[in-house]
Amino acid sequence: KEFVLENQVKAIRIEENGGPEVLKLVSVGVPAPEKNEVTIRQKAVGLNFIDIYYRTGLYKHPLPCGLGFEASGVIEAVGADVRHLKVGDRVAYGQSPLGAYAEARNVPADRVVKLPKGVSFEQAAAMMLKGLTVQYLFRQTYRLQGGETILFHAAAGGVGLIACQWAKALGVKLIGTASSPEKAALAKSHGAWEVIDYSRENVVDRVNELTNGKKVPVVYDGVGKDTWLTSLDCLEPRGLMVSFGNASGSVEGVNLGILASKGSLYVTRPTLATHVPTREKMQAASDELFGLVAKKKIDIIIGQRFPLEDAGQAQQALQGRKTTGATILTLD
């Protein structure tokens, strides 16, 4: 194979599923980009809970494989059919094939957007996957209207802190949940209307109190197994349960009758990929996110930085609920 970069680059690979110890730092060559790809020399990598699902094997991928979906950097080479990007462009992506944990790599060009001037590489690596997720959750899955009150779990997390600020920008009262007073205070200081400490308080009772018994039209739940029933009990009749993650384990064995008995509820289990299937949709969603960041309606909070070689430790911190906001992997 012809290699596009002179030297080998460092990347994380897994050969088997398991704990953080299966992450191995290896040296790899970066082949010349295919006609629809670009080669990116990366500047920062975003860490996401989904990376843990691929490591443990909850989500399946042939092995060995890389990890990670989100990063930023500079274009080093461009495939023959790529028109919208050129060498030297500052770019980012949040929904690529697995393999973002690397110093450099090839990515399909339709997944890559140019960075506006005001957005740093670190901010970009911290917000593409998470921010585009909030974009589709709030603007597509259920189109939020100013004045509505909603419930959003794990509000102090990576997706959570963007959600708090985006809801406020839309005039929506976001009731968040978090597992400590410190995390609750953080979510509140970033725009949550109220935050329930679900390690101590009864979520259904508090949501009833805060909404005068009305409950909410939509619940956004990335926690999964532990909050499934609570979330259903917080919904108005005909409300929508958006189950978008499994931080505590996946929701299984659901009897559909439960949706009838709790008030003709709707449920959806969305993914980012299906909401940004084309370059145009990816660009439109990114523009909306970048616009809110430029207007300072959303501040990208990077709570933790780890060097690439400590990606296992970074995942352990995320899985152990020890992080707030976004976590990024830094590159030399």
Ligand code: NDP
């Ligand atoms: P976070 O930074 O939000 O970290 C996860 C948080 O979940 C923890 O900090 C913790 O907050 C909470 N949590 C509750 N129970 C547990 C548990 N048993 N173990 C670990 N954490 C728990 O992660 P991300 O921002 O990366 O992702 C948030 C969720 O959104 C994940 O479920 C992820 O898979 C999902 N997601 C889904 C997408 C989609 O398109 N479907 C796209 C992006 C993310 P606390 O301590 O306050 O409870």
